[in-house]
Amino acid sequence: MSHKYKSKIEKLFEHPVSGNIDVKRLLSALEHYEVEVEISKHNKAKLLFNNKEFIMALSHSNDLSKDSISKLRHYLEEVGLTPDKL
Known part of the structure; x- marks a missing residue:
């Protein structure tokens, strides 16, 4: 089952x-790896892992922009949640 989550990352x-x-x-996959996810009423996701926070705007289409993906990737690298470390 964890392979399903890892493939999302x-x-x-x-x-x-x-x-x-x-x-x-x-976001479900990130929660599986113990990232705290909080969705605001302003359609933003706040991620918290190892006391490091990342805020990401969510689109109404349920897809991430390439810019958001790039920023999220840098955050995950910073907190050590990369595919080779999962």
Whole structure:
């Protein structure tokens, strides 16, 4: 079952950047790896892991922009949640 979650994280690190990442499934995968996820009423996701916070705007289409994917990838690298470390 954890492979299902790991594959969602791996999509963030693909080259070229995937344009079809389902936000809900991604957030679920991050929660599986103990990232605290809080969705605000302003349609933003606050992620907290190892006392490091990341805030990401969510689109109404349930997809992430390439810019958001890039920023999220840098955050995950910073907190050590990369596919090779999961």
